[in-house]
Amino acid sequence: MDLLERLTQTSAVAGREHRLRQLILQETKGLFDETRVDNMGSLICVRKARPGKRPARSKKQDKPLRVMLAAHMDQIGFLVRHIDDSGFLRVQNVGGFDCRNLFARLVTVCTEKADLPGVMNPAGKPVHIASEEDKKRVPEIADLSIDLGLPPKEVQKRVKIGDMVTIKAPFTRVGDTVVAQAMDNRVACWVAIRAIQKLAAKKNGTHNCEIYCVFTVQEEVGCRGAGTASFGVEPDVAISLDTTLCVDTPGVPDDMRVTKQAQGAGLMVMDSSMISDVGLLEEFERLAKKHRIKHQRSVLGRGGNDGSTMQRAADGRKTFALVCPTRYIHTVTEMVHLDDLHACRDLLAVYLGQAG
Ligand SMILES: [Zn+2]
Structure with a gap:
């Protein structure tokens, strides 16, 4: 949890993400083959395909499946x-x-x-x-x-x-959860880094897809950085990593809870900014079941995520959003259950391990 603490305690308001970008670069040394910063400030980190014995898509189609992950660095x-x-x-x-x-x-x-x-x-x-x-x-x-x-x-x-x-708000362990400000969206930065580290640490460390892990800017003001970054990356598949509402708390009717705490990674069906590609939604669900990773589908009536601008970049992208249930979102006491955090990491690692 030290990494998540460092991520949440580094200030990065939309348009002022430079400190977090530096921190992520330090924390991911050796993990990526290339890193670059685009004109808007998004940090684009590339981990090239490492095909194993299984024939890679690269052999058949001369270039590996390009998967773009978007985790926004900015906070409100x-x-x-x-x-x-x-x-x-x-x-x-x-x-x-x-x-x-x-x-x-x-x-x-x-x-x-x-x-x-x-x-x-x-x-x-x-x-x-x-x-x-x-x-x-x-x-x-x-x-x-x-x-x-x-x-x-x-x-x-x-x-x-x-x-x-x-x-100013502390990072605190509360029961089986962690509480801090800017969990939206340092949780996703953590999930992306930890999932790729997990993939890299596997016995053979192979994966057929080319991973473009993009730490985006200015999501909180309209998903601005993810859209422009995806023009540069030109992914085949775009995965938005974010938090979502978890309002299984007093004063909210059960049908409006969006997600339930400790029930696992959120597979976002839709929010008001995008509808997930149904094939990807089903693929993530199938993988979660196969690997016994806790998961839940979620629909958010109002709210957006980086998937919205990635999906509509250029001639359109197959896009999905993997979201982590977060109570008290957009306060400085955003609460995330460790089971949900780990489920998001594990599911993303499994997806990347078999894509392409
Ligand atoms: Zn967010």
Whole structure:
């Protein structure tokens, strides 16, 4: 779990993914044959086919099946929008936060030279002197301000418009789960790395497909990096790796739970941005059954993932989304069950081991 901790504790708001890209490059040394960064900042890591005795598709069709994995690196967060005369910062959200979860937060303002701790609060009066009306109101992002505890001149010198801001939240083991912010989508970065490591560590280490493991940018603002990356990669098959809702929690009707915790890897049938290729859906399901890996089909009524732009790149791609059930998604206490995490890793490793 150390890797997942490092991944979740590295700030990478959409459009500011450079720190995570560096970390992933360090963590995957030796795993890939080639790495490159495309113009938008997505990290494209290639592991070439390593065919074994079984005749590879490469022999028959002169080039191996090209499988693109997409795991988005970015997280929801903020960019500094304004610095006022008293030294308070105002922020622009990047991606969809639930404002009901944004009271009294410690934050990190990532400036060019150093990371500054700060406190983020909605504008207005403390509870002692607030009116009944005030108390009921849920603040909007525009109401939030960040106090860095520094003189205004110092703030103006050190902070720039556009600097990234993230909430400070610990990585914690809670029962049989792990809880942190940005599980969406560091979970998928972890799943991709661990699945390919698992594949590489197999006795003969062979696989017939060519793996393009792409750590994409700007998913949270409309799956922007995955689309452009897939024009560059030109995959035969595209697999989006992401988290999905797991609302098997109080206050939500059972038919709206999307997935159930500890029931295994989510095989996404559809969300509002894409419909998975039915052949791939059935192939993943068959493999999960064969290898006794816990799995569940899921349908998400509203929400998107990188598969949406990969599927529609160029003349279209066969696309599927493998998703990890996550409770309290888009808060800083995103919770993932270890069984689900491991099921996603195992299923992806099995798929890659036999594709092509
Ligand atoms: Zn996501």
